[in-house]
Amino acid sequence: MRILVVGASGTIGKEIVKTLEPDHEIIRASRNGEDVQVDISSLDSIKKMYEQVGKIDAVVNAAGGAKFSKLTDMTPDIYNVGIESKLKGQVNLVLYGLNYMNDNGSFTLTTGIMMDDPIREGAAIAMANGGVKYFVKAAAIEMPRGIRINSVSPTIMEESWEALGDYFQGFKPAPAREAALLYKKSVLGLQTGKNYEMY
Template sequence: MKIVIIGATGTIGNAVCTRLTEHHHVIKASRSSELIVDLKQPETLHNIFDQHPDVDAILCTAGRSAFGQLDSLTDEEINLGIDNKLQGQIQLVRIARRKMKEGGVIVLTTGMLAQNPNPLSSMATMINRGIEGFVEAASLDMPNMQKLHAVSPPMAKETAEKLGWQGGIPAKEIAKLYEEALTSTHQGKIFSYHRLS
């Protein structure tokens, strides 16, 4: 398969690229890759199909949102996740469903905070749940036998270590979720780590 991975330079995105490269033609996309894609600039999403009109799948491992107690978040911080992770991925689906070939696959990224909120995650939890609801509903109306899924990854061990935290799951293990979503025969599923444990 010819697969575009958005967020390929990130911890999880890089692990997904490594896992899928062995059996697929992987094209890396990010704000700094040869294929430039920035979720906060939806017009860059057209770059995918301008350069690779025959793409079989798009896996989005990117998306940013702010953390903090609700009263401490600025309007800019609140809009960061809405404009980037939520709206950016929605726009990706809107564009891809019109341009992808028959049977194409789109996989978005949500996150564990959808089901495990904490006092600092009001925006991240809202955005992740919004993505999951969007996937579940939009998948019921995908054209041309296209598939739409989302992965809800846990905290990557590598990211936790950078933050000085304990725990986390190695990114190479999280990458298996994206491979499972890519090859799934189902529609509109949310793939999370507990399903692989």
């Protein structure tokens, strides 16, 4: 299979590449552009990426930014980071990727534990994650040509614990390599409209 991994240079993205590349052709996309450059908050950047990459069998996205913020300090500028990147960016990867996706291909997006298990200063992120989850659920019933769509909802990663662990009191961190297995399950399995939860 020819698989485009967006966010390939990130914590989870690197493990997705390691998990899939022994048996598949992997195209690595990120802001720094190991194979191709993309900023998923930019529609023009997404379009340019697909033009460069051409036809594919799967898109796996592990990119998307959002900001922690106390609710009392939250502003449209703060929550819009998650809306523009994590939510709209992933939706646009699907909408503009359909014309490049081969029949019976798949999209795998990323949500996250905060939408189901809220933490302090996580409302803006939870909102973006929830939007992605329910886009996937609804879009699955309309996907053309046998194309599937799923999302993966990781917990806090061991690799991110030092930087973010204070937000996740009482949570059990998991290694990114375990998260990568859920992305593999989405790409190589048969289910659609599912949010694979790592918790």
